[in-house]
Amino acid sequence: MPKHKFHFPVLFWRPAEEFDSVVEPPFALIRRKWETTVFDLATLASRHRLHLPYQLMDVLLSRCNLEIRVEAEDLGQAVERLNSLFLGAYLVGASPSLAPFATSHSVNDYSGINSRDSESLRKDLLPDLQAGPSSNDITVEAWPVQLSLQCKVLPTTLGITVGQFKLAAGKAIRWMALEAKQPALKVVRDAALAAPLLPSLDQSLLHIWCALEALFPKVTTEVSFRLALYLAQLIGPAEAREVVFQRVRKEYNIRSKVAHGSHRGITQEDWERAWQLLLDAGNAIADRGGLPAEDDLLRELFSSEGGRVIANKAMEPTR
Secondary structure, three states, X not given: OOOEEEEEEEEXXXXXXXXXXXXXXXXXXXXXXXXXXXXXXXXXXXXXXXXXXXXXXXXXXXXXXXXXXXXXXXXXXXHHHHHHHHHHHHHOOOOOOEOOEEEOOOHHHXXXXXXXXXXXXHOOOOHHHHOOOOOOOOOOEEEEOOOOOOXXXXXXXXXXXXXXHHHHHHHHHHHXXXXXXXXXXXXXXXXXXXXXXXXXXXXXXXXXXXXXXXXXXXXXXXXXXXXHHHHHHHHOOHHHHHHHHHHHHHHHHHHXXXXXXXXXXXXXXXXXXXXXXXXXXXHHHHHHOOOOOHHHHHHHHHHOOOHHHHHHHHOOOOO
């Protein structure tokens, strides 16, 4: 089947350096150049094919500085690839974000289209905008994707560099290959996409922990101990495994209090620590080339230097 190009306005992210576009097939990151007026979007609604209200597009585009282009056979595949790219971006340190809708053409193509459709109005546009396509040249189609008006962003990591996007694309391509071999890994990607969009910090944290627990399906007893042990070995390095172990037990204690109703209203810092634990696990899986089974992690642990020390420390109560 022929490849198509789908364009996804990305909310909240901003360019951290000068660039027009960065291409890493099947992805591209494109800087938004122009304001898109409500009249442009009304023209799309009347003369093109929109599957969502143009007024909603207008609201959402107010937070858009960048656009992701994805090559794919159809919209479904494009969204799957986009979701992997978001995970890849998070794994290299980008803030959570979202793409509320997809279009068949770039926002830079349909910005100014209302005036270009009128000979009398076209001349009032900037020269570069005058040269863009009119409704006689293109038919823009738009589809809803992640229609949300909120996202738990990390303000210090909203800027995206060229190098960061290239790393994110590489991570995404690697992750898609890993998911093809181990479909259970989709739980990590799904949690990374969904958790930042949940309105409640408490529920978002529990969603993150559901993904972490799903990585080790054989764990049904001594859950705190065994999850901490497996994650410490997965995430390691060897010299830091005890630190990771104690970190996981501490965070799991917060998760348990939220799940059992004894604690409500976690802080943003609590949520960010759980989020980072999910990303650390995702990076470890990507670096290892897959998720080892629980038994394999135990064999690694006890065959490695310091394995007995970690196991002994594991029996100490959480501070």
